[in-house]
Amino acid sequence: MTKLAYLHEPGVLENLRSRYDINAIYTYTGNLLIAVNPFRKLPHLYDSHMMAQYKGAAFGELSPHPFAVADASYRQMMNEGISQSILVSGESGAGKTESTKLLMWYLAYMGGRAAAEGRTVEQQVLESNPVLEAFGNAKTVRNNNSSCFGKFVEIQYDQSGRISGAAIRTYLLERSCVCQVSDPERNYHCFYMLCAAPPKDIQRYKLGNPRTFHYLNQSNCYELDGVDDSKEYIATRRVMDIVGISNDEQDAIFRVVAAILHLGNIEFKKGKGIDSSVPKDEISWLHLKTAAELLKCTTSLIWTGTS
Numbered sequence: 423m424t425k426l427a428y429l430h431e432p433g434v435l436e437n438l439r440s441r442y443d444i445n446a447i448y449t450y451t452g453n454l455l456i457a458v459n460p461f462r463k464l465p466h467l468y469d470s471h472m473m474a475q476y477k478g479a480a481f482g483e484l485s486p487h488p489f490a491v492a493d494a495s496y497r498q499m500m501n502e503g504i505s506q507s508i509l510v511s512g513e514s515g516a517g518k519t520e521s522t523k524l525l526m527w528y529l530a531y532m533g534g535r536a537a538a539e540g541r542t543v544e545q546q547v548l549e550s551n552p553v554l555e556a557f558g559n560a561k562t563v564r565n566n567n568s569s570c571f572g573k574f575v576e577i578q579y580d581q582s583g584r585i586s587g588a589a590i591r592t593y594l595l596e597r598s599c600v601c602q603v604s605d606p607e608r609n610y611h612c613f614y615m616l617c618a619a620p621p622k623d624i625q626r627y628k629l630g631n632p633r634t635f636h637y638l639n640q641s642n643c644y645e646l647d648g649v650d651d652s653k654e655y656i657a658t659r660r661v662m663d664i665v666g667i668s669n670d671e672q673d674a675i676f677r678v679v680a681a682i683l684h685l686g687n688i689e690f691k692k693g694k695g696i697d698s699s700v701p702k703d704e705i706s707w708l709h710l711k712t713a714a715e716l717l718k719c720t721t722s723l724i725w726t727g728t729s
């Protein structure tokens with residue numbers, strides 16, 4: 423970009439477009455990387471052969487790529503011994519989540535251990551994404567898998583450059599989206615996954631058709647193209663195992679998710695006292711009791727865990 427004769431907005435946009443037309447979705451502006459979302463799979467750009475190519479290559483020597491950014495930060499960390507940060511920003515649907523995953527893949531590849539040494543930390547780092555997406559992503563008008571939260575991912579390395587640990591901090595989860603969804607958006611993925619769980623779990627969490635829950639039936643969108651919620655539920659459970667969430671904790675988490683759906687179905691009417699209200703009818707009472715049962719179990723679990 424910096425080599426353009428005229429560095430103004432039309433020139434920048436034209437440059438991005440002409441590169442995009444030849445599938446060159448990445449462009450450098452100095453050492454900043456601009457990514458234009460291709461909205462289609464370009465697997466040849468991200469295979470292990472590509473990772474090997476970028477390993478140790480000087481920044482700017484190869485085509486612009488997130489692997490090059492990750493490689494430069496890894497090498498700077500190793501050479502100077504100080505922590506590095508990569509900031510990924512852009513509007514909704516721009517490709518931040520996908521770009522972050524590519525950066526994490528590369529950083530895990532660089533700091534990975536030999537297979538014989540066990541790969542749990544990197545595996546946990548990479549596998550944390552599906553768990554975060556299950557509970558923090560939803561379909562919006564602009565993006566079928568929109569992250570409704572911010573995250574700070576920290577990957578820690580030892581002196582020799584191997585991954586020694588990781589931490590993910592999430593913030594700003596849009597809680598208001600739980601109660602209000604407008605067509606054609608969808609609520610957080612976890613609700614639909616849980617409604618599509620195997621029968622024994624449906625029974626355990628006292629759920630059923632998503633169309634019967636107020637927090638889900640405000641919109642007519644229940645399914646996503648190419649996504650099978652029942653498979654996603656099984657996959658999320660498996661990944662929760664991998665990242666070290668115990669069965670009891672998983673159960674507590676899904677009890678809360680189910681209780682939220684039941685709480686959403688409680689309607690109120692005016693009570694006898696001033697400013698008081700009571701559940702409107704038998705059905706509302708039933709949902710209140712169910713939510714209480716689900717949450718009571720969760721609470722007692724937390725108590726046993728901390729005593």
Ligand SMILES: Nc1ncnc2c1ncn2[C@@H]1O[C@H](COP(=O)(O)OP(=O)(O)OP(=O)(O)O)[C@@H](O)[C@H]1O
Pocket residue numbers: 459460461462463464512513514515516517518519520521565566567568569570
């Ligand atoms: N590099 C890429 N290659 C192929 N598809 C991509 C790429 N980047 C993004 N996409 C597609 O665009 C969709 C939206 O991207 P992504 O979820 O990363 O956006 P985002 O910036 O994180 O959005 P939000 O702020 O809403 O969470 C993805 O689900 C994917 O289908």
